[in-house]
Structures are given as C-alpha cells and as structure tokens.
Amino acid sequence: MNIIEVKNLTYSYSEEQINTLHNVNLTIKRGDYVSILGHNGSGKSTLAKVIMGLCPNYQGTITINGKELNKENLAAIRKDIVMVFQNPDNQFIGATVEDDIAFGLENAQVPHKEMRDIILDYANKVGMSNYLDKEPSNLSGGQKQRVAIAGVLALNPKIIIFDESTSMLDPKGKKEIYGLISLLKKNNPDLTVISITHDIEEAYLSDYIVVMNHGEVIKEGTPNEVLKNASELAKQNLDVPFQVKLIDALNKSGFDIKEDASLEEVGDIVCR
Ligand SMILES: Nc1ncnc2c1ncn2[C@@H]1O[C@H](COP(=O)(O)OP(=O)(O)OP(=O)(O)O)[C@@H](O)[C@H]1O
Numbered sequence: 001m002n003i004i005e006v007k008n009l010t011y012s013y014s015e016e017q018i019n020t021l022h023n024v025n026l027t028i029k030r031g032d033y034v035s036i037l038g039h040n041g042s043g044k045s046t047l048a049k050v051i052m053g054l055c056p057n058y059q060g061t062i063t064i065n066g067k068e069l070n071k072e073n074l075a076a077i078r079k080d081i082v083m084v085f086q087n088p089d090n091q092f093i094g095a096t097v098e099d100d101i102a103f104g105l106e107n108a109q110v111p112h113k114e115m116r117d118i119i120l121d122y123a124n125k126v127g128m129s130n131y132l133d134k135e136p137s138n139l140s141g142g143q144k145q146r147v148a149i150a151g152v153l154a155l156n157p158k159i160i161i162f163d164e165s166t167s168m169l170d171p172k173g174k175k176e177i178y179g180l181i182s183l184l185k186k187n188n189p190d191l192t193v194i195s196i197t198h199d200i201e202e203a204y205l206s207d208y209i210v211v212m213n214h215g216e217v218i219k220e221g222t223p224n225e226v227l228k229n230a231s232e233l234a235k236q237n238l239d240v241p242f243q244v245k246l247i248d249a250l251n252k253s254g255f256d257i258k259e260d261a262s263l264e265e266v267g268d269i270v271c272r
C-alpha cells in the first residue's frame, strides 16, 4: 500500500518565483527506503517541506498514511511523519542535548517516566550519550546531525525524511547511522524512510530512487532501472559509484557485462 501519494503538486515560494515544484507526481510504498537525488536547487528540500505541511500554499493533493494533508489533519499527520532538516541548527530548541530530544517526546505526549530511558537509549544509539548535558549550539556539525537523528528516531514515527542528514558525518559515522537505520527497519518493516542525498552509494542500496531536476521528477524506479545509465547520471552532477562507472567503461571498450553484475562477476568476465 502507498503511504505517500503526491498528485499534480506545484509550488512557488513567492509570486516572482515560478514553480519551484512543477507538477510533481509521486507515490511511495509503505516500508520502502527511497532516495531522492538531484543537483543543488532542484527542489528536493522544498518537496520534503511541502509534504511535511510546512509550505501550505501549494496546488495539488498530498495524502499521507491515508489522510489528506490539510489543516484538519495536520496534527494527526505530524505524528506519522518526521524530518531531520538539512541544516541541523534549524532543528534545535532545547538548552541541552537532553532537553532537545525530550522536546519532541513531550510534544508526542510520551509519559515523563518513560522519557529518560528513551532519551538515553537513542543518545546511545547515535553515540552521543556523553553529551546529554551539553548545549547543542556548541557541538560540531556531525554531532548536531547525530543529535537531530536521535531526536526524530526516538519519536518512533511511521515515515522519516532525512534531508542530507549525514552530510557532515565522516565515513565511519555515516556507516554507523545507516547501520542503525537498517536495524530499525529490520525491527519495523513498515517504517518508511525517505533520504534526500547526494550519496549514490546510499541510493544504490535503497528500494526506490527518485531523481529531480528543475522542480520536476525526471526519473524514478529501482536502483537498477535508474542507475543503469551512468553517463546520464554523470550529467546530473551526481557522483556515480565505482562499480557502475567500471561496468560502463568496460562495456564501452567492448565487454558485454550486465549492469547489475557483482564485482566478482566483473572480475571473472574480464580475467577469463
Ligand atoms: N525559503 C525559500 N524562499 C525562497 N526560495 C527558496 C527557499 N528555499 C529554497 N528556495 C529556492 O527554491 C529552489 C529549490 O530549492 P531547494 O532547497 O528545494 O533545493 P534542493 O534540491 O534541496 O537543493 P540542495 O541540494 O542545495 O539542498 C532553489 O532555487 C532555491 O533557491
């Protein structure tokens, strides 16, 4: 079943600016891990903000978990969907890391006696349990992203949108967070994750990919469908993973290797 349905969505921030989003149609299946790709300014964050109900003056319809996005349903929808913003500074409200994670839980009316354990658990999961009494503004960019991620995961939502939420993490930190998300998805197969990312390796591992350009969805499908044409993606300014580049280059020089071949299979073909 589809957990998000976007139909004929058009949106502009102001009258002077025409169509930041133009006639976007998109369906997202419950339980999928969806990557949204596209170069800077293509409308990815705007799409996420409109879906979150933060930009009300749009044309079209948006349905989230069976409820149409409108004023009446907004409070109920906010229980289902959470977002980690691109700039982690926009996420912080509390005076300390602990207050900050607590704030979301308070809003979600989690009983006070359960809160402390949940905060500790998620701070631990993102490796920030030693920073609970620190001021969020004094943390590094990557630490802020970890706290912001803990804050939304603790809410146990149905849908999470990550807007380049691991962009400031080092490769080890990124791996840890992806590991945490895949563990959460394993324990809760209905959890839907939308990840806005420039990381093609991450996109390659997702169930579905959506590519945006100039406020429109220009391509969507499984990673094999979308990533099969490496040179087209390169034109979109996205970094293509090593394996796709390698297969593309080998095929151009006369080999006939399937797009989804593993590195071992590539090795067997090239070396035989
Ligand atoms: N608050 C705003 N007010 C007016 N225009 C905005 C606002 N936020 C974004 N825009 C404009 O809308 C367009 C789409 O921006 P958006 O932030 O959605 O792009 P993006 O795909 O998320 O880019 P990036 O990869 O750089 O994060 C851009 O032209 C941007 O300048």
Ligand SMILES: [Mg+2]
Pocket: 044, 045, 046, 086, 163
């Ligand atoms: Mg953005």
